Amino acid sequence: MTGAQTLAIGAHGRDGGDMPIEHYAALGDGRSVALLAADGAIDWWCLPGMADMPAFGALLAGEPGGGCLTVAPSGPFSVIRRYVPDSNVVEHVYETAGGRLRATFALNGGIAGRLPWSELAIRLDAIEGEVPMRVELRPALRVGRATSWREDTPSGPVLHLDGLMLALRSTFATRPARDDDAGVSATVTVRDGERHLVAVIATSHAPLVLPPIADIDRRIDRTIAAWREWLAARSLPGPWRDAVARSALALKLLLYAPTGAIAAAATNGLPERIGGDRNYDYRYAWVRDAALSINALLRIGAYEETQAAFAWLAQTVARHGEIRTMYGLEGDLAPEQTELDLPGWRGSRPVLHGNRARSQLQLGVYGDLLNTASLLVEAGHVMDLGTRRLLAELTDRCADLWMSPDSGLWELAEQQHYTYSKMACWAAMDRAVRLAELGQIDPGRKARWSRVRDAIAAWVERHGWSEARQSYVIHPGSDRLDASILLAIRMDYPSHDRMRATCRAIDAELSAGPLLYRYSDAAQEEGTFVACAFWLVQGYALLGERDTARRRLATVLDATGHNLGLLSEEMAPDGPTMLGNIPQALSHLALIGAAHALGADPAPAP
Structure with missing residues (x-):
């Protein structure tokens, strides 16, 4: 993989420490920027704009209060990470004892440019074997100004945070992270030849539109194409x-x-x-x-x-x-x-x-x-x-x-x-x-x-x-x-x-x-x-x-x-x-x- 970086992540991840700054990649959609750590955690994402308070702020506040979105293998793994060539979309190839999986991370755009909502999408493609994956969404505490609370809707759980609404969309079932309002989590085993998708949809002081999973998936490819067209x-x-x-x-x-x-x-x-x-x-x-x-x-x-x-x-x-x-x-x-x-x-x-x-x-x-x-x-x-x-x-x-x-x-x-x-x-x-x-x-x-x-x-x-x-x-x-x-x-x-x-x-x-x-x-x-x-x-x-x-x-x-x-x-x-x-x-x-x-x-x- 051209321009790639390989890292090993142990059974205990960061062992309580902060990820080095040089192990973060940046995603963006023209309005906000998210930082993706090498271990599959989105540790920084300010919403709705990059100068607003962070919805995910583990970069500075740690866990659990800092908040993050984690999409990573359940056990020890190594990762080869790179930008998809000529784009601001990031690809992780996870290797575990049981298989290999490609995760593609994108802040999606729409057909005519920016979407009216924020859409963070992660595509999971098994390359060989099978890889148990864990997904956990925990918003930040907004630095003491507000705490998140969960609303169970017919379309799935929605998290509210200081005027923000965030929903975790996926091709597999999710559940409350704990018996409180802390977040939403899921596990899924992705097997050879299978594709799954995870996405966070967010709005600020506006109704939350929940697009079909297939549309979100297609927008990953469209986002890559848009970055390449711009750079060309x-x-x-x-x-x-x-x-x-x-x-x-x-x-x-x-x-x-x-x-x-x-x-x-x-x-x-x-x-x-x-x-x-x-x-x-x-x-x-x-x-x-x-x-x-x-x-x-x-x-x-x-x-x-x-x-x-x-x-x-x-x-x-x-x-x-x-x-x-x-x-x-x-x-x-x-x-x-x-x-x-x-x-x-x-x-x-x-x-x-x-x-x-x-x-x-x-x-x-x-x-x-x-x-x-x-x-x-x-x-x-x-x-x-x-x-x-x-x-x-x-x-x-x-x-x-x-x-x-x-x-x-x-x-x-x-x-x-x-x-x-x-x-x-x-x-x-x-x-x-x-x-x-x-x-x-x-x-x-x-x-x-x-x-x-x-x-x-x-x-x-x-x-x-x-x-x-x-x-x-x-x-x-x-x-x-x-x-x-x-x-x-x-x-x-x-x-x-x-x-x-x-x-x-x-x-x-x-x-x-x-x-x-x-x-x-x-x-x-x-x-x-x-x-x-x-x-x-x-x-x-x-x-x-x-x-x-x-x-x-x-x-x-x-x-x-x-x-x-x-x-x-x-x-x-x-x-x-x-x-x-x-x-x-x-x-x-x-x-x-x-x-x-x-x-x-x-x-x-x-």
């Missing part, structure tokens, strides 16, 4: 095609189809260091991540998603009258950060909901948005009049604010004059000038923007460069290095020689094998930051050091590609342990950017 229309660079394809599919999972917003990740609370307190909620749309995702989608020719995401971003900024660091997926303000009373993954607490970055000043967002608008126009697209006015207003605001300290791209508690923030402001001015010259912004303030652009560049060269380090540093008065500065290369910041020197300095100091830390001394706080390794590859490629870029990309892909190509925010420096939220948009879009920078360059010889 994309432009994927040849030598890196498989890695870029998986990253494109991961980004598509994070695009919230009802609005066009792009979530930074599908989870919250997964730690940047095991047992640490940096356990953030990333189920919102950061302007930075959304803009970079739009750039990546544009590169692969995903024009429908590009238009939807940029339109949502521009309309949301206009609606609030100012640009914020982040927004909710419906276009509202992201919630204030609070702590959830949950045990956390491997005891990492507090588990955070909402995000403190909602109220931070991050000057880099101006450069992100203006650079994205410029890329769209240079690709032949046209801004509407409202967006042109908005971009001009944002450019003026950036010109007023660029001398202010901010929290930087890394959302640090200490406000400083971060070098990358100033470089991003330079890019905002430069792109506004370009857009004015192309007739896509009112040119009336072009002269001012040109002057501010030059003033910012002079400030960066005077205060952001360290002769002693032969590198740009994180902020004036510091000798610490900062990998976010690598992003200025894609914005074509003009000091190419100094940028080359900065790449070499960052490579030498921040590298942990093929991966990179975010900034100097970060190793004391967290794992390596996956996106930074791809930014360095992209930087080398854009600055003409293509042999170095090719070699490094090959080693980075080898270090990060073991979880079916799915990427988290961070990784442990000394092994395959994933850290932080998953799937992480910033990691996947950085991979696409690195591969695109190398284009059709051949991969290095082994």
